[in-house]
Amino acid sequence: MDKIDRTILELIKDNGRMSYSEIGKAAGLSRVAVKKRMDTMEKAGVIRGYRAVIDEEKAREGIRYTIDIEAIPEEYAEVVRVLRADRKLEAIYSTTGECRIHCLGRSANPSTMEAHVNYLFNHTKGIRKISWHILLSDLKRTEGESVDDGEKKRV
Numbered sequence: 001m002d003k004i005d006r007t008i009l010e011l012i013k014d015n016g017r018m019s020y021s022e023i024g025k026a027a028g029l030s031r032v033a034v035k036k037r038m039d040t041m042e043k044a045g046v047i048r049g050y051r052a053v054i055d056e057e058k059a060r061e062g063i064r065y066t067i068d069i070e071a072i073p074e075e076y077a078e079v080v081r082v083l084r085a086d087r088k089l090e091a092i093y094s095t096t097g098e099c100r101i102h103c104l105g106r107s108a109n110p111s112t113m114e115a116h117v118n119y120l121f122n123h124t125k126g127i128r129k130i131s132w133h134i135l136l137s138d139l140k141r142t143e144g145e146s147v148d149d150g151e152k153k154r155v
Helices: 004-013 020-027 032-044 072-087 110-123
Strands: 065-073 090-094 100-107 127-134
Touching: 004 020, 004 032, 020 032, 032 065, 065 110, 072 090, 072 100, 100 110, 110 127
Parallel strands: none
Antiparallel strands: 065 100, 065 127, 090 100
16 A cells, blocks of 8 residues: 555545545546556455445434433342333443433433333332433534534524
């Protein structure tokens, strides 16, 4: 690999759908030369594929919410077992504090979210306290990019 190959990799890292012509223009190569170099890098395993980056929030329906639970110490394991089996919960975390659990869930609307949380509280032995919040927007994603300019807008 040389400097030109590294330039091609930088160009396609953020946009794997760039055409050979676009890459060639940016790298100072012909379309044919770019294709040949990319084919070589694919065969060598440097380029292992091209993927779509999907915004899960836009692709999925419903609202996201968090649930914070304080479990009775003797019942903590049972509460965790019930939460792990719950298909509406996408993630479950153990947090600081005595027997605290933080969950991320998704529901069709606020009414079904509230029904879900109430069901958990009323039917899961060992939950001492529960609170929940609807997530309104992402201010930062795991990729490290800001989602908006950070200005608070009045609704």
